[in-house]
Amino acid sequence: MRILIVDDDPLVRQSLKLLLEKESDIEVNGLAADGLEAIEQCDTDLPDVVLMDIRMPNMDGIESTKQLKSKWPKLLIMMLTTFKDEQNIRLALQAGAAGYLLKSTPIENMAQQIRALMTGGSVLDADVLKQIMEPEVNSKLDDLTDRENDIAAAIAQGLSNKEVADQLFLSVGTVRNTLSVILDKLELRDRTQLAIYYWKRDNKAKD
Incomplete structure (x- = not known):
């Protein structure tokens, strides 16, 4: 898989490149110092x-994510930052980011999370997830069928459609179609928002 690293710190860019390229299936095909450069590089390759x-000069990561997703809706963007405040997390996910990891994540785990993203999983650092859980959630999960709840729970664990299908003995097409129904019922945009929604409900139930 080919990865573009966007960070205003040249040391961070080079360090991530060296570490990630030790993984046999990862190729870093570009480095960018800000959000504008990221868009230019995606235009080229x-x-x-x-x-x-997130925080970069000229254009920050959130605005760049919005523009990139507008041009290439299927492009996978993972926020990789030192910041885990709730506002940044929410803005990044609203902009279309499919994952949110902290720079303190061990490189081995980071590579695994990138692979999970590529196979359709949702990626949220545990510390990040805690930041966006709210104590009160008016859950619509109770309106889902048993099968829909099973699929929602599996997706909340970060499983890809194929992994969900294997776990629940369903076809990938059934999982994909049911996921669309679930998102429509819950008025959510994607599987990352579904994972957040599910864990908010679960967190409330434990309180």
């Missing part, structure tokens, strides 16, 4: 995944 910092 579109990667599979963008690792995007």
